[in-house]
Amino acid sequence: MERHVDQELKELKEDILKMGALAEEAIFKSVEALKNRDREMAKSVIDHDVAIDKLELDVDEKCIDLIARYQPMARDLRFITTGMKINAELERIADIAVDIAQRTLELVDKPILKPLIDIPKLTTIAQNMVKMSIDAFVKGDILLAKKVLLSDSEANQFRDVIQRELIEDYMVKDASTAPRAVQLLLIARFLERICDHATNIAEDVIYMVQAEVVRHHPEKLK
């Protein structure tokens, strides 16, 4: 038999999926704007952030309301509190897309420094990690969550390679590239921070699922 609360928990999942889709879109557009030197697209990422902030508050409010009305125990409660955390992470991810869009606006009218080869790769990793981490939450899939954690070291490596290249092959060799190289270096770091947020989501999912397992199987504690 389906409980009333189940319908609302399903809606919470849908809200998180929507927040996830908006965050992914913001990441995608911010890097497309960078690649295509598209000032309008960069601005649209910045402008759209208000709507994401608004949705975050709505989802947060819904979660508190759900807890107050249903007074859920163990599993449902943990699902809702995890949803609140993931909601906040997704809002932060969208904020970072705004940071990328702002750096992009600094770069669009300056000569291209390099073909950005590794930044799109890091972007793909970041997008996949965000997508997988949300899937892991919606499905309660601990294996998928662990896959996200494994991707994070790859993201760190990409960031470090990009950073080293920008410092040693550009800034040190030709000081005039420094202002542009710093912007790209920051963008690489922003992308890696998106991966960190996806990692936080994945860790929250593992914690949600395992705490539940532990609760139901006290022999697994220790």
Place this chain on the structure above:
Amino acid sequence: MERHVDQELKELKEDILKMGALAEEAIFKSVEALKNRDREMAKSVIDHDVAIDKLELDVDEKCIDLIARYQPMARDLRFITTGMKINAELERIADIAVDIAQRTLELVDKPILKPLIDIPKLTTIAQNMVKMSIDAFVKGDILLAKKVLLSDSEANQFRDVIQRELIEDYMVKDASTAPRAVQLLLIARFLERICDHATNIAEDVIYMVQAEVVRHHPEKLK
């Protein structure tokens, strides 16, 4: 008459104060390590982070447990969920202190680039913002929370000045300074991110207090 739950809410406040003290200590030590080129102190910040992570999980678990056992309504519930958010912010602040300590380890055996004048100033702002935001939570003091929000633009300005100076007066004028200047630029950005987390805390406090006001005064909705 004091309710049982009041004692536990008081303990939650104490836990958040403790998390705050640990986060502030981590910020302080990470910048002291930078100022004094103190490798051991930088390492101690990195090593101590495990204990902060552990306390964060404990506090989070306590909050979920509080909700499950007392099924608190409106005001208490909102206090607990805000506590969970602040707890997470403080853990992130400590993580950023680790980032500062790691950048410091890259710098300790290289020649000093500049006397760091503005980085300690930005550090003081960051420390004050963290302290004020936690006080605002513990006291439910919305005016103090708003003061934190006002400080954030000052922090942004300091970060921008430091960044511009490092790029234009160092990297562009003497390319050999780039590797060290990038580390300092990142540290300035880390400190500003700490201010952002304090801002998040202050916003959560305002939201906690105002939502409550609105709930008790439906005429104020609209």
